[in-house]
Amino acid sequence: MIRNADAPWSAFAPDAYIDINYRISGEVDLEIVRLMRDHFSRCFGGAAAHSARGVDVGAGPNLYPALAMLPWCDKITLLEYALPNVAYLERQASGEGFDPVWDAFWEVLVKDPAYRAVEPRKRFGEIVRVERANLFDLEDWQRWDMGTMCFVAESMTECPAEFERGVRAFMKVLEAGAPFAAAFMKESEGYIVKGIRYPAFRVAAEGVREIMGEYADDLVVHDLHHTVREGHEGMLLALGRRKSNCF
Ligand SMILES: C[S@@+](CC[C@H](N)C(=O)[O-])C[C@H]1O[C@@H](n2cnc3c(N)ncnc32)[C@H](O)[C@@H]1O
Known part of the structure; x- marks a missing residue:
């Protein structure tokens, strides 16, 4: 069994990963972005708040979770x-502006x-900061007011x-609500990036529901039946709000 520490993360090739997953924006990712947008907009009552602190955990070379948090935050931390x-x-967060590949999601x-x-x-450059972090080592970090984690815990x-x-x-790095x-x-079954x-x-959906349900109010797990390659059976998107009584 391959454990997290066994995988060659220092050899991860972001450009090859983007070519495989995001260069041509697939229907299912666009659907995920749409569902995230509607969820966040509903949670914030549709009016851009600009004052939340957001986090994307295991951000990897994917900007769409951070883009989905942009109107609601005055600071977004990408942990990777x-x-x-x-x-x-x-x-991507430097003054030059992010790559055009992300425009389809915007x-x-x-x-x-x-x-x-x-x-x-402009806003991405102003409010996004990148920090190196291990997901298993987040206890001492601050808590955030909104958060995303895409294709990390299971991948x-x-x-x-x-x-x-x-x-x-x-779930534990999120503030109540x-x-x-x-x-x-x-x-x-795993994935290949640059060989x-x-x-x-x-x-599967039940496994996600079981763990996240302990920490989440109004949890909805969307079971999206699109595949993007061989060796998986679709994608799951869990949306909700952090419960207040289980830190
Ligand atoms: C399949 S990629 C997903 C990347 C991106 N979030 C996305 O939506 O495409 C898995 C990510 O988890 C990151 N990762 C692996 N082990 C990690 C750990 N212990 N702590 C934080 N991130 C980790 C990898 O570096 C990689 O960026």
């Missing part, structure tokens, strides 16, 4: 473990008026206990 991904994210977000009021490149280990610990670690979105590859195989834990 693999150094090549940290470098990629730092470049086009979905701006269908909501709260997002329309935001100039995404970093084959070990059931580490998957569960990863989900719990994410914090809106969250977490995406999972369903029944994934290197990365581990995955096979999870």
Whole structure:
């Protein structure tokens, strides 16, 4: 069984990962972005608040979770473990503006008026900060007012206990009432990036519901039946708010 510490994260190739997953924006990712947008907009009552502190855990080379948090936050922290991904994210948040590959996702977000009021490149550069962090080591960090974690807890280990610990670690960094979105590859057998195989834990909707339900109010797990490659059975998107009585 491949555990998290066994996988070659320092060799993770962000450009190859983007080519496989995001260069051509797939229907299912656009659907996830739409569902996140509507969830956050509903939680904040549709009026851009600009004062929340947001976190994306295991951000990797994916900007759409941070873009989905943009109108609601005055600071967004991208936590990531693999150094090549940290470098990629730092470049995206530098003054030059993020890569055009992310524009297709922004086009979905701006269908909501709260997002329309935001100039995404300027705001992303102003409020996004990148920090190297291990998901298993977040106890001493602050808590955040909203959060996302996409394709991380199940896509970093084959070990059931580490998957569960990863989900719990994410839920524990959220303040009471914090809106969250977490995406999972369903029944994934692992994935290959630039010839290197990365581990995955096979999870289905019930497994996500069981753990997240302990920490979440109004939990909805969307079971999205689109596949993007062989070796998985779709994607899961969990939306809800952090419960207040279980820290
Ligand atoms: C499948 S990728 C997902 C990346 C991105 N969130 C996305 O939506 O495409 C898994 C990510 O988990 C990160 N990761 C692996 N182990 C980690 C750990 N212990 N703590 C934090 N992140 C970790 C990897 O570096 C990688 O960026």
